[in-house]
Amino acid sequence: MADMQFSRELPLAGMMHGGPGVSISAAPEANRINLRAGDDALAGLSKGLGITLPKKPKTSASNGSRHALWIGPDEWLVIDEEGDPAADCAKVKAAHSAVDVSHRNTAILVSGPFAADVINAGCPQDLSLEIFPVGACSRTVFGKIEVVLYRTAEDAFRVECWRSFSDYAFEFLKDAARGA
Amino acid sequence: MLLIHCPYCEEKRPELEFRHAGEAHVARPADIANISDAEFAHYFFYRDNPKGVAYERWRHIHGCGRFFNAARDTISDKFLTTYKAGEPKPELVEAANENKAEAQKGNSAK
Ligand SMILES: [Zn+2]
Numbered sequence: 001m002a003d004m005q006f007s008r009e010l011p012l013a014g015m016m017h018g019g020p021g022v023s024i025s026a027a028p029e030a031n032r033i034n035l036r037a038g039d040d041a042l043a044g045l046s047k048g049l050g051i052t053l054p055k056k057p058k059t060s061a062s063n064g065s066r067h068a069l070w071i072g073p074d075e076w077l078v079i080d081e082e083g084d085p086a087a088d089c090a091k092v093k094a095a096h097s098a099v100d101v102s103h104r105n106t107a108i109l110v111s112g113p114f115a116a117d118v119i120n121a122g123c124p125q126d127l128s129l130e131i132f133p134v135g136a137c138s139r140t141v142f143g144k145i146e147v148v149l150y151r152t153a154e155d156a157f158r159v160e161c162w163r164s165f166s167d168y169a170f171e172f173l174k175d176a177a178r179g180a
Numbered sequence: 181m182l183l184i185h186c187p188y189c190e191e192k193r194p195e196l197e198f199r200h201a202g203e204a205h206v207a208r209p210a211d212i213a214n215i216s217d218a219e220f221a222h223y224f225f226y227r228d229n230p231k232g233v234a235y236e237r238w239r240h241i242h243g244c245g246r247f248f249n250a251a252r253d254t255i256s257d258k259f260l261t262t263y264k265a266g267e268p269k270p271e272l273v274e275a276a277n278e279n280k281a282e283a284q285k286g287n288s289a290k
Contacts, residue, residue: 057189057244072244073188124181124194138189141196141242 011106011163012170021114021180024173027107027158033085033098035068035076041094048092049078049085060137060150069137069150077137077148077160079107105148106163108170111156114180119149119157121176129154143172182257184238187264188246201237203227204249205269231255233272238262 012026035053037045046052051063053076060069065082078085089098110119116127122143126132137150145168148160161169183192209215209223228234234254239247251260251272260272 057191072246075245124196139243139245140193146242 008103011166012108015170017170017174017177018112019177019180020112022110022112022118022177024118024170024177025109026170027109028081029102030079030081030107031084031086031102032080032100032105032160033078033089034071034101035078035085035089035096035098036074037076037094037096038074041092041096044092044094045089045096048088050088051078058132058136058138060135062135067150069148071137071139071148077101079158079160104162105160106166108159108161108166108173109156110159110173111153112180113155114177115155115157118173118176118180119159122172123147123149125149127151142169145169182259184250184259185262186240186243186246187248187262188244189240193240193243197240197242199239199241201239201247204235204237233260235269237265 008029010026010029015026017024035045042053042055049066049068051061051066051068053068054061054070057070060067062068066078066080066085069077069079071077086098086100089096119142120127123140125138125140132138132149132151134151134153137148139146139148141147142149142159142161145161145165147169150158150160152158159169159173182195184195184198185192186198206223209219212220212223215223231254234252236250236252237247238250239245247265248262249265249267249269250262251270252258253260261270263270
């Protein structure tokens with residue numbers, strides 16, 4: 001049998017849209033885990049991941065390429081474009097659940113002076129800088145789908161969505177960006 | 181759109197992120213296998229449906245995912261308060277009266 005080579009392609013690979021006010025593009029591949037854990041496991045997990053898991057609603061913590069986003073009182077989304085958070089959690093003894101969702105999710109990067117306005121076309125949350133500052137993150141709705149929003153800079157957001165909804169999310173953003 | 185205070189997210193969030201989950205403080209009978217059909221029907225199907233303050237379960241399904249309880253006035257549709265699951269039912273007679281007075285003020289202004 002001939003040698004076969006397989007490679008994985010992102011659902012939105014190469015997709016890009018831009019105007020003077022906003023640019024929308026597919027984020028590079030990343031490793032991700034959905035982490036569920038009780039208070040007693042937090043110290044061990046934080047040590048294993050090399051990041052202090054945030055306990056305050058709507059906040060995140062970063063260390064190098066790794067970002068831990070508070071999703072709920074016992075739930076975090078950990079994103080890392082270089083390292084493998086699932087492998088790091090596997091070494092932690094304290095009871096927890098770490099589900100690798102690297103390929104369930106994909107992400108869209110939205111940036112530019114109109115980034116918040118474009119996202120607000122489908123998301124009802126207040127994205128003003130006082131209420132949703134840099135580093136803020138939240139699971140929320142975008143049009144008809146659920147997303148995780150993460151503000152990476154004053155004018156830049158990462159929109160994490162499930163891969164089967166990614167076409168919808170991208171087209172919605174593109175449509176919202178008309179004229180921006 | 182209503183803004184609903186999530187006691188876990190500690191802020192008001194848009195209604196679209198939430199889902200209603202029925203009446204709150206409905207306790208499951210301890211010996212459910214031995215109760216009569218009538219008692220079971222009472223537990224399972226019968227709801228208060230009050231005009232005024234209603235205690236309801238809500239879920240922040242597209243946010244933190246948590247169930248919590250809310251007291252809502254079914255006349256004005258206003259949320260009087262929300263509180264974490266497992267916390268006792270707050271006494272809200274005053275809040276409800278205030279709400280009623282406010283509604284009356286609104287009516288007489290028309
Ligand atoms: Zn919440």
